[in-house]
Amino acid sequence: MRKIKLALSLIVIGLALLSWADKAMTPAIGTEPGNQAPNIETTLLNGEKLTMSHLRGKMILVDFWASFNANDRIENHTKAALLESYGQNNFLKGEGFVIVSISLDRFKTPLITAISNDNLNYSYHVFDARGSESPLAATWNVKENSKYLIDGEGRIVAAGNNLQVIEDALQRLSQNS
Numbered sequence: 001m002r003k004i005k006l007a008l009s010l011i012v013i014g015l016a017l018l019s020w021a022d023k024a025m026t027p028a029i030g031t032e033p034g035n036q037a038p039n040i041e042t043t044l045l046n047g048e049k050l051t052m053s054h055l056r057g058k059m060i061l062v063d064f065w066a067s068f069n070a071n072d073r074i075e076n077h078t079k080a081a082l083l084e085s086y087g088q089n090n091f092l093k094g095e096g097f098v099i100v101s102i103s104l105d106r107f108k109t110p111l112i113t114a115i116s117n118d119n120l121n122y123s124y125h126v127f128d129a130r131g132s133e134s135p136l137a138a139t140w141n142v143k144e145n146s147k148y149l150i151d152g153e154g155r156i157v158a159a160g161n162n163l164q165v166i167e168d169a170l171q172r173l174s175q176n177s
Helices: 002-024 070-086 108-117 135-139 163-173
Strands: 041-043 049-051 059-065 097-103 146-150 156-160
Touching: 059 070, 059 163, 070 097, 070 163, 146 163, 156 163
Parallel strands: 059 097
Antiparallel strands: 041 049, 059 146, 146 156
């Protein structure tokens, strides 16, 4: 009888530990590498709806930028080059690479001019005319340019305020030689 009680106790403890371990494997939602990325549900500049679930399975660069920021404008050419280099690649946890540009601008005309002049020909441009006070900026805790690389499972794998961190992560995670 004593052996049965001991065996049952061990089974209960084991199940409790497995339950706890399973919850520990679910990442917290946040903006640090390793976190599950906050959801983005918004309207694009072209009027289409965007949700992160539409991009699930791809590597995603979430890029907060502004047309009036000189450093951001310089980096726009690098973003275009990254998209050209990695757009069709397979990654450790993702197939393909896309960029979601979230504008911190308050005026639409300079943003559209910058998109055109800098050849940002990808389709995911977000603008709400609220600048750094937009709901997305608040959710992502952004005050100025910030970049987040999200894998196909929705986890942040790199974050920073310059593209070198993102490019290093793309190179490291790419399965194309």
